[in-house]
Amino acid sequence: MKRTIRTTALAVGALIASLGLPAGPVHADAPxxxxxLRVLVVSDGGPATDAIAAELETAGTPYTEVDLQDADRPVIDAGFLADTVDGRPRAKFQSVVLPNDNPFPANSAEMAALASYEQTYAIPQVDAYTYARPEVGLQYAVGTGYAGSVDGVRAEVTPAGLAGPFGYLDGAVPFEDNSSTVGESYAYLSTPAPGADFVPYVQAAIPGRATKGSLVGEYRHDGRRELVVTFVYNQHQQQFRLLARGIVEWMTGGVHLGADRNYFAVHVDDVFAADDRWDTELNCTPGDVDCPPGEGTPNPIRMVPADVDHATAWQDSRDFTLDLAYNGSGSVDHRQDNGGADPLADKLIADRDRFRWINHTYTHAFLGCRQDVSAVPWKCATNPDGSTRWVSRNEIADEIATNRVWGELAGLPLEDDELVTGEHSGLKVTPQQPEDNPNLGPALADNGIAWLASDNSRDPVQRQVGSATTVSRYPMNVFYNAGRAAEQVDEYNWIYTSRAQGGSGICEDNPATSTCLAAPLDTATGYAGHIVPLETRIALGHVLSNDPKPHFIHQSNLAEDRIAYPVLDGVLEGYDALFADSTPVVNLRMEDIGAEMRRRAVWRSAVDAGQVTGHRIGDTVTVQAPDGVAVTATMPAGTLHGGTGFGNAYAGALSGWTPTAGGPLSLTLPSSAAAPSAVGPGDTAAATPTAPRTRVPAGVTEPVPYGAER
Structure with a gap:
C-alpha cells in the first residue's frame, strides 16, 4: 500500500496574498x-528532466513542459499555476518536476510562486537531479559522503521505499556499467542533515565508510514535499527504468492518467520448416540470397521432437508462453521426402495447446517484388518498361489462406486475423524495395487480416496496410541461420569485425549503425561470454520500457544447441531478480499487443490535441475523453468505477483501459487514498538558494550502447 501523509494546513496567507494565489484550500469552510491530473515539467534541457518527461509520454500521462532555455516560454506565476473554476479553487498541476531543487536565479519570483503553490495545494515536487546539501535535507557530500562515479554500483531500496512508492521492486537497483572508458553515472551520496525530516528511499554504500548515502529520498519542510534525486540518468539507463514508475507514483500519489507495465513476448518463426545454415568457410548461407547462386551446399536446421519437449518444459518452468509462427509446407515437404513421416509435426500438433500459434504463410515465400538473385545483394526484377515486378494479389492471398487451412486441419488454436509474412515481405525493405507491394493490402483484406507483423529495425511505427495494422517486432541478434553456438559466433565475428580481421567491414562503412568488435570472439566462449549478456541487456531494456512490442527468433534457435534459451533465461531471471511478485512480466499474444499499441496511439493523439481532461476533487476522479477513446489510468487498490472494481492489479496498483461514450468517467478512490493535504506548518521565507551546478558525465548525455546490434 502506498503511504499517505496526513498533516495540518499551512498558515501562508501573507505570501499567498502577495502572489495572488487563491487562498480557499487554507480555510476549513472552503470547498x-x-x-x-496533469504534471508540470520544468526542463533545463538536461537528461534527467527529459527522462521523466519521456516516462510520462510513454505512459500516456498528460504533462506540460516549460523549457527554461526558451526565451518565449511562459512565466511561471500564480495565474499559470492555479485559478478558480465554478467557484472552486483549481490547481492546474498535480505535481511539479524541476531540474533540481531551485533552477531559478536568486530571489526568483517564479520559485517563490512554485513554493507557495505547493504549500497551498499540497503539490509534491521532484528534484530530478540535485546536489546533496542542507537545502534538500542532506549533509554535504564532500567530507562525510561521496561525489563521483557510481558505474556498476548495486544500490538498494530501503524498507521505507519498499513500503512506499517503490514497493513493486524486489530491492536491488543495479547501475549500468557498459564501458570501462566512459563515465555513465554520477551521484552525490549523503546522509540526512541533522534535524531534517528526510526519508531515504533508495541508497548505496558510501565508499570508504560504513554508512549508506541516499540516492532518492523524500524531504518534508516548510509545508512542502520534495523527492530528492542525487544521481544523474537518462531515459534509457536501467537504473532509471527501474525507478521511473515509483517516481511517478510518488509525485501523483498513485492517482494519474496513463499506465506503465513490463511486457515480454517471443515469436518463434519458421516452425515446421527448416532454416538454412551459415557456412563458416564461405561466410554466407547456401540456399539463401546472401550466397551467390550455386555456391555451397544447403545444410538445413530443423527442430526434432526432443526440442518440443524442452520447449514445453521450459515454458512450464518460466510460466511463459511462446508464440509459434508456422509454415505448413515445411511439414508437407518433410513427409514427402521421408515416406510420410514427420515426428516433429506429430509432436507439435500433439502439444499444440501448450503454445500460441500465428500464420506465417504456407511456403514462407517472399511476397514483395520478384527477387532477382543473380547477384548479391539481390534486387527487384523489372518489367520491360522498367516498372517493378510484384508478387500478385492471388499469390499472396493463397499463401495466407492455404496455411490457415492447413493449421485448422491440424487443430492449431489460431487467431485468423494475425499474420507474419516470410521475412516481413510485402512490406517495404530498403534499399531494394522502398515501398509496400501494392498487392499486399488487398490480399490482407481478402483474408480478414487485422494484425500484420513488421520488423522494428526497419518499420518501427504502427501503420495501416489494407485491412491490417502493423505490429512491430524486435529482432533478437540470435541469427536465424545458426543452430550451434560456434556458428552464431563465427557469423557474428564476420559481421562485426573489420576487413583486416577477416570481417565484413560493415562497421567501418556504417559506424553509426553498429559497434565493431575490437577483436574476433572466441568461437568456444564468445556466445556465452559476450553475445548472451549483450542480447539479454538489450531485450531486458525493452521489457523495462513499457514497450509491448514482441521479440522474434527462429525455430533453428530452439534446435541443436538451443541457443535462444540462455538469452531468454537471462531476460526472465534478470527480471525476477529485480521485481516483486506483484509486478509480473505481461506476456500477450500478437493481436492483444497490436490493440494495446493502437489504443495508446489514439489516446496520445487525444491528449496532445487537448481533448482529454482529468481532475480530482476529494475522493472522486473525473475524466473526460472523446467518444470512442478508451481511458487509461492508474489508481490505488480499492478504486471503484460505477460501484465495481476498476482496472486490473499490477505493481501494487490498479490500471487498465476503460471505454467511454464521450461522457465523463467517474472513479471513486478508497479512503486510504485521502486527498493530499499540506505537510504541516512552516515558515514562508523565500525559496532555497539556487542549486549548485551538478556534474553530468558524457555517458548520460550520449548513452553508452550495449554493444553491437544487427
Missing part, C-alpha cells in the same frame, strides 16, 4: 480544491 475542496480541484486538482487537475
Amino acid at each position: 475542496a480544491p480541484r486538482i487537475d
Whole structure:
C-alpha cells in the first residue's frame, strides 16, 4: 500500500496574498480544491528532466513542459499555476518536476510562486537531479559522503521505499556499467542533515565508510514535499527504468492518467520448416540470397521432437508462453521426402495447446517484388518498361489462406486475423524495395487480416496496410541461420569485425549503425561470454520500457544447441531478480499487443490535441475523453468505477483501459487514498538558494550502447 501523509494546513496567507494565489484550500469552510491530473515539467534541457518527461509520454500521462532555455516560454506565476473554476479553487498541476531543487536565479519570483503553490495545494515536487546539501535535507557530500562515479554500483531500496512508492521492486537497483572508458553515472551520496525530516528511499554504500548515502529520498519542510534525486540518468539507463514508475507514483500519489507495465513476448518463426545454415568457410548461407547462386551446399536446421519437449518444459518452468509462427509446407515437404513421416509435426500438433500459434504463410515465400538473385545483394526484377515486378494479389492471398487451412486441419488454436509474412515481405525493405507491394493490402483484406507483423529495425511505427495494422517486432541478434553456438559466433565475428580481421567491414562503412568488435570472439566462449549478456541487456531494456512490442527468433534457435534459451533465461531471471511478485512480466499474444499499441496511439493523439481532461476533487476522479477513446489510468487498490472494481492489479496498483461514450468517467478512490493535504506548518521565507551546478558525465548525455546490434 502506498503511504499517505496526513498533516495540518499551512498558515501562508501573507505570501499567498502577495502572489495572488487563491487562498480557499487554507480555510476549513472552503470547498475542496480541484486538482487537475496533469504534471508540470520544468526542463533545463538536461537528461534527467527529459527522462521523466519521456516516462510520462510513454505512459500516456498528460504533462506540460516549460523549457527554461526558451526565451518565449511562459512565466511561471500564480495565474499559470492555479485559478478558480465554478467557484472552486483549481490547481492546474498535480505535481511539479524541476531540474533540481531551485533552477531559478536568486530571489526568483517564479520559485517563490512554485513554493507557495505547493504549500497551498499540497503539490509534491521532484528534484530530478540535485546536489546533496542542507537545502534538500542532506549533509554535504564532500567530507562525510561521496561525489563521483557510481558505474556498476548495486544500490538498494530501503524498507521505507519498499513500503512506499517503490514497493513493486524486489530491492536491488543495479547501475549500468557498459564501458570501462566512459563515465555513465554520477551521484552525490549523503546522509540526512541533522534535524531534517528526510526519508531515504533508495541508497548505496558510501565508499570508504560504513554508512549508506541516499540516492532518492523524500524531504518534508516548510509545508512542502520534495523527492530528492542525487544521481544523474537518462531515459534509457536501467537504473532509471527501474525507478521511473515509483517516481511517478510518488509525485501523483498513485492517482494519474496513463499506465506503465513490463511486457515480454517471443515469436518463434519458421516452425515446421527448416532454416538454412551459415557456412563458416564461405561466410554466407547456401540456399539463401546472401550466397551467390550455386555456391555451397544447403545444410538445413530443423527442430526434432526432443526440442518440443524442452520447449514445453521450459515454458512450464518460466510460466511463459511462446508464440509459434508456422509454415505448413515445411511439414508437407518433410513427409514427402521421408515416406510420410514427420515426428516433429506429430509432436507439435500433439502439444499444440501448450503454445500460441500465428500464420506465417504456407511456403514462407517472399511476397514483395520478384527477387532477382543473380547477384548479391539481390534486387527487384523489372518489367520491360522498367516498372517493378510484384508478387500478385492471388499469390499472396493463397499463401495466407492455404496455411490457415492447413493449421485448422491440424487443430492449431489460431487467431485468423494475425499474420507474419516470410521475412516481413510485402512490406517495404530498403534499399531494394522502398515501398509496400501494392498487392499486399488487398490480399490482407481478402483474408480478414487485422494484425500484420513488421520488423522494428526497419518499420518501427504502427501503420495501416489494407485491412491490417502493423505490429512491430524486435529482432533478437540470435541469427536465424545458426543452430550451434560456434556458428552464431563465427557469423557474428564476420559481421562485426573489420576487413583486416577477416570481417565484413560493415562497421567501418556504417559506424553509426553498429559497434565493431575490437577483436574476433572466441568461437568456444564468445556466445556465452559476450553475445548472451549483450542480447539479454538489450531485450531486458525493452521489457523495462513499457514497450509491448514482441521479440522474434527462429525455430533453428530452439534446435541443436538451443541457443535462444540462455538469452531468454537471462531476460526472465534478470527480471525476477529485480521485481516483486506483484509486478509480473505481461506476456500477450500478437493481436492483444497490436490493440494495446493502437489504443495508446489514439489516446496520445487525444491528449496532445487537448481533448482529454482529468481532475480530482476529494475522493472522486473525473475524466473526460472523446467518444470512442478508451481511458487509461492508474489508481490505488480499492478504486471503484460505477460501484465495481476498476482496472486490473499490477505493481501494487490498479490500471487498465476503460471505454467511454464521450461522457465523463467517474472513479471513486478508497479512503486510504485521502486527498493530499499540506505537510504541516512552516515558515514562508523565500525559496532555497539556487542549486549548485551538478556534474553530468558524457555517458548520460550520449548513452553508452550495449554493444553491437544487427
